[in-house]
Amino acid sequence: xxxxxxxxxxxxxxxxxxxxxxxxxxxxxxxxxxxxxxxxxxxxxxxxxxxxxxxxxxxxxxxxxxxxxxxxxxxxxxxxxxxxxxxxxxxxxxxxxxxx
Numbered sequence: 862x863x864x865x866x867x868x869x870x871x872x873x874x875x876x877x878x879x880x881x882x883x884x885x886x887x888x889x890x891x892x893x894x895x896x897x898x899x900x901x902x903x904x905x906x907x908x909x910x911x912x913x914x915x916x917x918x919x920x921x922x923x924x925x926x927x928x929x930x931x932x933x934x935x936x937x938x939x940x941x942x943x944x945x946x947x948x949x950x951x952x953x954x955x956x957x958x959x960x961x
Contacts, residue, residue, distance in 0.1 A: 870900035876912035879926075881933040884910035888956070896952050905956040910935060 872891055877883035888910055895903040908914070911933055916926050 867901050868899045870895040870898065870903040872903065872905045872909060876909055878912040879929045879933055881911060881935065884912075892954055892956075900952065902953045902955070905954070907957040909956070 874887075874891065877887050888905060892903050892905070906913075911930060914926070914930055916923055
């Protein structure tokens with residue numbers, strides 16, 4: 862019986878830290894590149910677009926970082942932008958978005 866192979870792309874890149882617009886553009890570019898490399902599924906990490914706010918676990922309240930994170934909220938418009946730009950009937954995208 863022949864085997865069926867599905868190529869999966871996993872995002873392993875530096876996010877555009879705390880910059881929503883640049884993060885959305887980079888996400889769109891990475892996802893758009895995946896099918897050209899044969900991927901049928903691309904997995905994007907949790908908290909990818911702004912970068913994971915790891916500082917909340919490693920130091921006391923850092924007002925500057927929190928304010929920068931809060932000023933770049935992921936909204937339905939930014940999620941819709943990614944979906945509209947990248948919809949392809951032959952590929953699946955797993956993109957988890959966490960917003961404040």
